[in-house]
Amino acid sequence: MIKAVESDVVERTRRLAAAADRVVVKAGTNSLTDDESNLDDEKLDTFVDGVVSLLDRGKDVIVVSSGAIGAGKGRIGQTGGTIEESQALSTIGQSHLMRRYTESFERYDRTVAQILVTEHDLENPERFTNFRNTIETLLEWGVVPIINENDAVATEEIRIGDNDMLSASVSIGVDVDLLVTLTDVGGVYTGNPKEDPEAERIEAIERNYSAVESIIDESASGEFGGIRTKVQGARTVSEHGIPAIIARSDEPDVLERIAIGKPVGTIFVPVNGDHDD
Numbered sequence: 001m002i003k004a005v006e007s008d009v010v011e012r013t014r015r016l017a018a019a020a021d022r023v024v025v026k027a028g029t030n031s032l033t034d035d036e037s038n039l040d041d042e043k044l045d046t047f048v049d050g051v052v053s054l055l056d057r058g059k060d061v062i063v064v065s066s067g068a069i070g071a072g073k074g075r076i077g078q079t080g081g082t083i084e085e086s087q088a089l090s091t092i093g094q095s096h097l098m099r100r101y102t103e104s105f106e107r108y109d110r111t112v113a114q115i116l117v118t119e120h121d122l123e124n125p126e127r128f129t130n131f132r133n134t135i136e137t138l139l140e141w142g143v144v145p146i147i148n149e150n151d152a153v154a155t156e157e158i159r160i161g162d163n164d165m166l167s168a169s170v171s172i173g174v175d176v177d178l179l180v181t182l183t184d185v186g187g188v189y190t191g192n193p194k195e196d197p198e199a200e201r202i203e204a205i206e207r208n209y210s211a212v213e214s215i216i217d218e219s220a221s222g223e224f225g226g227i228r229t230k231v232q233g234a235r236t237v238s239e240h241g242i243p244a245i246i247a248r249s250d251e252p253d254v255l256e257r258i259a260i261g262k263p264v265g266t267i268f269v270p271v272n273g274d275h276d277d
């Protein structure tokens with residue numbers, strides 16, 4: 001049984017999310033590719049439209065984008081069974097992905113920058129300082145940083161889901177005010193929504209987190225396992241006082257709706273050391 005978060009707390013968090021000056025938006029592979037693992041121009045353009053709507057409101061936006069391995073598969077028609085193959089595919093897909101982002105943002109005269117990192121870069125203080133300085137400079141210049149894991153060198157980071165932790169580390173490290181994780185499910189559910197028609201969306205997560213965690217442990221399997229790292233990433237961020245939202249990438253105007261404080265997906269209330277009920 002998941003206890004609902006008090007409505008005024010949810011409302012306050014939505015307003016906080018809407019007012020965010022600096023936002024990390026994470027897009028997963030499914031949000032950018034089609035069934036044949038080709039980059040889907042329409043999906044990518046729609047995502048970019050949403051990011052630009054935030055930029056037009058004067059917000060700084062940092063994109064964390066997956067899709068390199070996926071796009072690589074579609075590009076050369078390989079499925080990539082081994083780690084070595086996935087790493088090689090990421091290098092093919094990453095440049096293709098950036099070409100498409102460059103073109104898509106050019107529709108709005110916006111410039112993008114590619115940053116590839118591993119968790120190790122973020123853990124090393126000196127490298128992390130350089131990373132943060134680069135981001136700050138790009139944002140000052142009005143350029144949109146697009147971050148992905150450096151899959152070619154990061155064997156243990158290649159598992160699907162790690163960009164969720166990457167976006168959490170980036171959110172905390174560069175002092176953003178909101179993390180939005182866009183995915184192919186509409187948030188966090190009381191079961192696996194792809195298998196269980198009774199599964200209900202959980203509107204907000206705060207002190208009900210332990211109950212949510214146990215539900216996820218029970219229902220997460222196979223492909224749905226992806227929700228676990230998204231929840232962990234969002235929770236980590238909210239424990240640092242930053243609101244986070246997990247939402248469906250193809251919900252119309254999803255980023256704009258967040259920017260005007262509308263109910264979207266599942267929102268994580270900043271908890272600042274509060275304990276679970």
Ligand code: GLU
Pocket residue numbers: 028029065066067068069070090148149151158159160161162163164
């Ligand atoms: N970095 C991988 C890619 O771009 C995806 C990892 C993830 O989705 O977490 O293909």
